Amino acid sequence: MAIMATLDVDAVQAFVLVADFQSFTRAAEALDTSQAAISVKLKRLEDRLGEKLIERTPRLVRLSARGAAFLGVAREFVAAHERAVAGLTSAPRRFTLGIADQVAGPELPVLLSRLHSYDPALLIEVQIEASRNLLDAFDRGVLDAAIVRREDDRRDGEVLAQERFGWFASSGFEHREGEALRLASLAASCGVRNIATRALDAAGVSWIEVFVGGGTAAVIAAVSAGLAVAALAYRVAPVGIVEVGERLGLPPLPSSEIVLHSTLSDARSRGALRTLVAAFREHRAPSS
Template identity: 70%
Template sequence: MTALDVEAVHAFVAIADMKSFTRAAEALGTTQGAISVKLKRLEDRIGARLIERTPRQVRLSAQGAVFLDRARDFLAAHEAAVAALSAAPRRFVVGIAAHVAGPELPPLLAQLHAHDPGLRIEVRLDNSRSLLDAFERGEIDAAIVRREDDRRDGEVLAPEHFGWFGAPSFEHRQGEPLRLAALSPSCGVRDIATQALDAAGIPWTEVFLGGGSSAVTAAVSAGLAIAVFSERVAPPGTIEVGDRLGLPRLASSEIVLHSTLTDAKSRAALRTIAAVYREHRAPAP
């Protein structure tokens, strides 16, 4: 009977999810060399190659693809058994700024759950300023936000680049104020847009304000207004219209992670958050 090593299976699943030995090592709080040793130990134990690695790509082998779901089941059963020994459920509240909650959000939540099924994860979406205020009041355990003003603390996860996005059909009539959509008056990304327009002497008006991200997306997608979005989370079907409309270039920012958690399991969850964001925000080769 083949006995599986939990840490080796953890290493395999992390590599499969991150498609990177480096990111997997970061998520598990270890080194790339240690991850490679654990994977080799697992492959030797089951007698099959699970990961195919080239200088440009890390991917599952055919046997690895078959084994992956079973590996997840194995880890979930192990974590459930360990969690059953704990009398009190643990809760982890993470705030994610609406402008940075992009395609990495579903894999982020999946990774957190796979990492620790006994952890009850709650997500709060809001603008960066509101989340930073909530973090400082102790209402949330961690915040993933756009860097605000000159605040220099927090762990940098990735750069954040902004653009003016609108529907291909959007038209701006000369002599009329530029029509903008924004999340709320306290949204820092709104400030980036309005300050850039004011500095360039371009008149503007807000036609959608404070309706939430879905309302802003709907207004922009329908061609009623334009909005500033991170290039990674612009609504599907919209395009960058800044050059066509002669709009000013927008300054880049950074996505940062704030947390004061110190216990081992929570710090491990934070490493998973950081690794997922870095993986999904990494520049394409």
């Protein structure tokens, strides 16, 4: 008689996180454990299944063919386990999370979707705003956690990553010599806008704002349409616009830190937040 493999939910969750992040380091951070522990869990899962799920080299982590086939089932397995655990808890859990507009990248919807699949019982309220506004809300107790760009007057918070900024425009954007640089930017309260305009002033580059406000998505739309140049984090710059600082002779922009502020105390909510935070730990390299 064939013996059925019994799966360990912790090992399956470790596999899903390694697959999602393509990194043992980030999976370990999400689970608040070590890379060695993740390797042990994954080895145990592979032994149970009798299949190699992850191909790992010094520079690359990727799914094997069997791992790719198993990933969807693994997600369902983890989600079913979380729903079962949630059914034993009478009180729903929730937390409010703020993410700065210049920090939330295009991968955010996917990350939130995966986070929900890991913990369907947790209701997360997400607010996208300027860093300063989110910090004010966090200090008032309106937010349980905030992932923001560090403001000059704040030294607290947990540093997650260094964020690089550049000057972005559409590939066909033209700037005529002698004319003021056309800018698209967020509101005057945006720290990135202030850094960018100070850098232009210090370099003696004249500028004019032709598109202001509406959030990062609106600024990117203006840039993509060829209306202006914008100072953007590489994390949020989408495919289709290019870095034009060197071509236009614009001053370099300083990097800043992505910082986490949190008052979450219960283990389940903190674990869910770690899963999301791990995505910000390693800054995506700029594309050429």
